[in-house]
Amino acid sequence: MSDNTYQLDPHCQAILQEYREQLPRFQKAAMEIYEQLKKVLDAACIVVASIEYRVKSEQSLAGKLELKGAKYASLKDITDIVGLRVITFYSDDVDKVASAVDRLFSVDWANSVDKRKLHEIDSFGYMSLHYICSMEGFPYRFEIQMRTVLQHAWANMNHDTGYKSGVEVPKEYLRNLNRLAGMLELADEQFSRIRNELTDYRRRVQALVASGNLDEVSLDGDTFRSYLRLGPFDALNRRIAAVNQAEIQDVNLMPYLSVFKGMNCKTLGDIDRIIKDNAEAAYQIATYQIGLTDLDIISSSLGPQDVCIAAILRSGGGKLGLKMLLDTLNGVSDSNEMMADFLLEQTRDLPFMNQ
Amino acid sequence: MEVKIIEKDNVITALLKGRLDTSVSQDVATQLQPVLDNAGKTIILDCKELSYISSSGLRIFLTVRKAAAANNGKVIVRDINNEIRQVFMMTGFLNLFDVQESSTAE
Incomplete structure (x- = not known):
């Protein structure tokens, strides 16, 4: 030019x-x-x-x-x-x-x-x-x-009416824009406050989980994630893996949040008790199932899976309870009913079922 | 053990036929290489004609799953028979894969 x-x-x-x-x-x-x-x-x-x-x-x-x-x-x-x-x-x-x-x-x-x-x-x-x-x-x-x-949004909206437009804008319009600026400033402050409160909450939860005060920690996505970091199923998985000298494949255990909520767990303490009360039964299930096979690879979800199976059977949940567990973990499917029958048959004579 | 690869509409399907045990696992892994090369796509491991799977076979499935995860792909294990489903359950692999039946598949 x-x-x-x-x-x-x-x-x-x-x-x-x-x-x-x-x-x-x-x-x-x-x-x-x-x-x-x-x-x-x-x-x-x-x-x-x-x-x-x-x-x-x-x-x-x-x-x-x-x-x-x-x-x-x-x-x-x-x-x-x-x-x-x-x-x-x-x-x-x-x-x-x-x-x-x-x-x-x-x-x-x-x-x-x-x-x-x-x-x-x-x-x-x-x-x-x-x-x-x-x-x-x-x-x-x-x-x-x-x-x-939000400041960016306001600046863009103001740009059409502000100093560069060269057009006289009615005072009422400018007043409304300024009112909006005040509202957005408040919203910005609230967003920051919410984030800070959430960060504080997570820190408190992590401290409670680390100190073992699990009954004081409500069950939700954040708290369950913190709990999983403690490796609550590690000992059980290692014990099961030792049966066949199997390797353990780590997987995400967050899907078990829905399962434990479905089992009426309100706090991490409730889950901890389910694990402690059912770890031996879960081990019996796993040993019976893989002990006579040459399967030497398991996923880290085997421990929680068998704990939940044991808990359901010991509380009288029966076939329906097992099917609900499988529907939650694997999606609703007709084959879950067949698997529930398979589990009932396999566990019928295990020691924990007769105690 | 036969492996047939079909690619259509950004979906790569591996049709597995026979017994997937230690004796054939190396050969199957080689035959599945095109699937690993396309791990960013939707992968279907069609097991309609797969009669048996051993730990070696589970490891091959796991390799496919890891490749897909690394490439934002997706693995669907389709139409496993009851015996294989029980193996998946006994090892915790049922939670690991999206296991579907033809009637409910996407």
Whole structure:
């Protein structure tokens, strides 16, 4: 595009020409900054909604120069030629990302701005953290904006009505937008609070599980997962495997959560008692089934499977109880009825059935 | 022991026929290589004509399962007979695989 397209004085034309010459360098730097930032955030386990990067278009730069070109002595004074935006899920994470940016790049504090702190106690609006940065080997500064998805949503909605539109917007409309900003700020705070409370809850549960206070821990997905980390079926599986010197194939035991809930377990203590009360019977079942075979591979679900079979049979659950167990674990199927018959027949004369 | 591989509509089916025991396991593993090479697809191990499976056979099934898991694929074990189903139950393998019957299969 010719410089005649834009209303620029010679000074601004020189800035624009430098931009054109340096464009490949800006594009390379933008990608490098993005990759460095992504690597650091991944390493710190900071999960973000997105990281975007862009190089300012010639048209956008020319527009900026037309409006306030005299303000810039050179291209180096324009700090948003390369721009990145990190969108986080939680407001707490904006500060974590900022800390990562601070460690990774040199931040020009005099020109960086925390828009979150610019609001008076009775005003709401644009909330974002803008850092002006530089890095070795690249002589231009660049901008990194950090905000939450809700702040991002508000900023996008506000963009049509805000400072760049050039259109006078009714005050009532702006008031509604600002009310929305206040609501989203509250929502951001609540999301962070919920996450923190959940993290605290998980820590408390892990501590209770580790200390053995299992009766105090309600049964749910999180608590059951913590419990499984203790390897409650390991001893039984090893004992069963020893019968045929079998190898044990580790599998996910989370499907047993539904089984234990179906057996009216309310706490991890309830499950622990079922295991302790039925481990010997489960061993009898497994020994009877594989002891006379040459099967030398089992899955780690064999222990819990046989514990549940033993518990059902000892509590009088019979064929129906066994079929329900198999339906829960393997999906509803006619063959489960046949397998329930098979299990009844195999366990009928085992010692635990006659105690 | 015969293995026949059929590929259709992004589904790769291995038809297994005969007894899958230690004596044939190496040969079956070789014949199943095309299945492992396509582990990102839906794999059906069709056992309609499989009459017996030993620990070696279970290990082959496990290899297919691991390859599928590593490639975001899926393994369906279809139409196992009662004896093989009992072996799966006795070893805990029934919880390990998506075991289906033709009448209820996807």
